[in-house]
Amino acid sequence: MLPVDVYINRRQAYLVLIDNRYGLDKMLKINHIYLENHHISTTQVGNAELLDQFRRDVTRGLLSQPKRLDAKYFYDENGDALFQAIMKSPDYYLTDCELEIFKDRTAQLAQLLHIDQGPIELIELGAGDASKSIHLLRYLANKQIRFRYIPIDISAHILRVLSQELSQQIPGIQIQPETGEYFDSLHRVTAKSTCRKAVLFLGSNIGNMEKNQAAQFLRRLHQMLQPGDFALIGFDLKKNPQTILRAYQDRAGLTSAFNLNLLQRINRELGADFEVKKFQHFQNYDPLSGACRSFLISVDDQLVHLNGISIPFSANEPIDMEISQKFSHRDISDLAFRSGFRRVGALYDQKQWFVDEVWRAK
Ligand code: AVI
Numbered sequence: 379m380l381p382v383d384v385y386i387n388r389r390q391a392y393l394v395l396i397d398n399r400y401g402l403d404k405m406l407k408i409n410h411i412y413l414e415n416h417h418i419s420t421t422q423v424g425n426a427e428l429l430d431q432f433r434r435d436v437t438r439g440l441l442s443q444p445k446r447l448d449a450k451y452f453y454d455e456n457g458d459a460l461f462q463a464i465m466k467s468p469d470y471y472l473t474d475c476e477l478e479i480f481k482d483r484t485a486q487l488a489q490l491l492h493i494d495q496g497p498i499e500l501i502e503l504g505a506g507d508a509s510k511s512i513h514l515l516r517y518l519a520n521k522q523i524r525f526r527y528i529p530i531d532i533s534a535h536i537l538r539v540l541s542q543e544l545s546q547q548i549p550g551i552q553i554q555p556e557t558g559e560y561f562d563s564l565h566r567v568t569a570k571s572t573c574r575k576a577v578l579f580l581g582s583n584i585g586n587m588e589k590n591q592a593a594q595f596l597r598r599l600h601q602m603l604q605p606g607d608f609a610l611i612g613f614d615l616k617k618n619p620q621t622i623l624r625a626y627q628d629r630a631g632l633t634s635a636f637n638l639n640l641l642q643r644i645n646r647e648l649g650a651d652f653e654v655k656k657f658q659h660f661q662n663y664d665p666l667s668g669a670c671r672s673f674l675i676s677v678d679d680q681l682v683h684l685n686g687i688s689i690p691f692s693a694n695e696p697i698d699m700e701i702s703q704k705f706s707h708r709d710i711s712d713l714a715f716r717s718g719f720r721r722v723g724a725l726y727d728q729k730q731w732f733v734d735e736v737w738r739a740k
Contacts, residue, residue: 433648433685440682440689440697447640449586449672449700453533454643460636462507469628471621472582473510475732476612480510483725484517490723490736491576491608497524501567502578503560505529508540510580512547519548526552526573530563564602575607582614582732584713585703592703596717603739609719611735613705619665621731622704626670627661634659637672637699650684660696668704673697710735 432451439446453461465473480487488494500518502511508529518525527544531537537555544551556563568575577599584592599609616622626633637659641652656677663670676691683689710733714721719737726733 429647436644436648436650437685437687440684441687444696444698445689445691446698447644451643452636452640452700454639454647456639456642457636458533458536460632460639463630464628464632464636467628467630467632469630470625470632471731472614472625475727475729476580476582476734477510478727479725479732479734480513484513486723486725487514487610487734487736488517488521490725491610493518493523493525493576494521495574497526497573499526499528499567499571499573499575500578501528501530501564501575502580503530503564504579504581504583505531505540506536508544511578512544515544515548515551519551526554528554528556528567530556530558530560530567532557532559561598561602564599568602572604575603576610577603577608578610580610580612580734582612582702584611585614585705586701587703588701589703589709593713593716596713596719600718600739605739607739608722609737609739611737613710613733613735614702615731615733616665616668616704616706617731619663622663622670623661626663626672626702631659633661633672637674640699641674644684648684650682652682653680656680657697663704668706668709670702670704672699672702674699 435448435451439448464470491498500511500515502508505511508515511527515525515527529537529540531540534557537557541553541555544553554567556567558566564577579599584595587595596609596611603609638654638657641650641654641657644650645652645654657674658677660673660675661670662673673696676693676695676697678691678693680691681688682691711721714735714737718740720740721735722738723736724733725736
């Protein structure tokens with residue numbers, strides 16, 4: 379019997395451990411079986427431009443030294459499902475910590491964002507299923523505060539589902555979904571209205587950027603806001619290195635499957651011929667810099683073909699897949715300073731593993 383049962387339900391894949399005597403190596407094998415045998419209907423790449431961009435980024439990344447792939451491409455339909463499963467995994471603490479803040483400290487959050495002062499637009503970057511922000515939205519609706527919720531996401535599908543769901547859960551809610559890249563969408567939103575704004579950027583998504591990119595991103599965000607607008611940013615804090623490593627080297631092998639899924643996606647959408655079995659996920663965490671990085675390691679010398687190009691891999695060569703940066707308090711205040719925001723408050727979960735910072739535009 380397989381140690382893992384795989385339940386697939388369009389957007390959710392749960393890998394359920396039913397015999398934990400099996401080690402990670404076995405889990406990785408199971409993930410290969412899962413990835414190869416279960417073809418979940420894939421997201422159609424909506425337009426040729428996006429597909430071209432994907433092809434260019436992948437080709438450039440695999441021809442560079444060291445080889446790399448951009449983690450923003452993890453999220454096709456299989457990747458979305460795996461990420462949902464990661465967020466429910468007992469090893470991945472980030473979601474529970476931030477959810478605790480949104481559930482238990484809702485009134486304080488609202489107070490820090492000066493939400494009681496009347497009409498406000500709440501803009502969420504990468505809203506997904508809004509499972510955390512819904513607590514704040516419900517609070518505002520109950521207090522009869524005038525607000526509009528503007529979720530921004532690259533996936534039109536997710537936004538359609540979210541809009542239906544929220545309209546049912548919070549009758550009368552004003553929602554203005556915006557599909558697209560963060561700054562294009564933000565630009566559209568800010569050009570249309572002069573209402574006071576609070577931008578939510580949760581989940582430590584900021585950690586998926588290198589430090590300088592993160593500072594640049596936040597500076598750009600600041601430039602798009604008016605003085606007195608707010609940003610609410612989730613940061614995963616530095617903590618016991620084993621706890622961090624466990625979140626990305628989870629016992630069910632979900633993070634491994636999440637990384638390997640990108641190779642499957644490249645095969646399917648770009649016609650490449652990665653032999654997924656010949657790559658292994660490797661995670662490391664550097665407690666000095668706070669960088670937690672994912673790699674896929676080629677287990678052998680091999681050639682991969684893409685767009686008529688042969689890409690050689692040597693045994694043990696890594697592909698740099700993703701950074702999930704962890705932050706010290708100093709890192710956070712440096713970022714606020716470099717981007718021009720003023721810090722106005724911070725809310726922590728009980729374990730103090732995660733912080734939601736409230737910053738005000740100057
Ligand atoms: C979306 N992002 C904040 C996640 C993280 O923790 O870096 C993505 C992820 N990668 C592996 N597990 C989760």
